[in-house]
Amino acid sequence: MITLPAPATASRAAPMPQQRFVVRQSSWQTYQAVLQAFADSPVRVTFDRGALELMSPSGPHERLKKLLDRLISAAAEELEIPLRSQGSTTFSREELNRGLEPDECYYIEHEPDVRDRDDVGSDDPPPDLAVEVEMSRTALDRMGIYADLGVPEVWRLSGTDLVMLRLDVSGNYQEVDRSEIFPEIPRSVFTELLDRRFETTELKLVRDFRRWIQDNLS
Secondary structure (H helix, E strand, O other): OOOOOOOOOOOOOOOOOEEEEEEEOHHHHHHHHHHHHHHOOOOOEEEEEEEEEEEEOOOOHHHHHHHHHHHHHHHHHHHOOOOOEEOOOEEOOOOOOEOOOOEEEEEEEOOHHHOOOOOOOOOOOOOOOEEEEEEOOOOHHHHHHHHHHHOOOOEEOOOOEEEEEEEEEOOEEEEEEOOOOOOOOOOHHHHHHEEEEEHHOOOHHHHHHHHHHHHHHH
């Protein structure tokens, strides 16, 4: 049985903030044109009823999101949970006048519904899990957009502070200690592994995580 070590206490440099730019009183047509213009760019585009935000991810942001993505993928593989990674796909609905791009997102329960296609659209179910890495505060109500789109679960990660949120019947997100997608894995296991990213390689972190699952959940 493997025991995850306590988080490191060494001092670390403060993460660089993301670059954000907001334009007010934009139209849906402008939003669509901006999406097309930045289609091959890492810039994230969010639209919330006339407010348009552009965000350029920082290096620490990208490191955290990819590490969490590797842990989520490893958990799905070890627990034999069908999973389709959809990355930062744009999800938007014109009737809501809202849209965004998650840092990462996944189809799990609805994986069979989208398995046979490379692309997904507004007629498809929303992803079952979205990941938000927050290195700076957004000016828009991204959680409200997720709720309107009907995304059942969102993980918000700020540094190593991981918050798991579940959409309730009233359409609001409530914090939970365990994901409904991976109910056997406490949130603390994910946070301890993320905090160890300064001590060792991603390869070892993922191997340790797989070993923890095998020792505790087999």
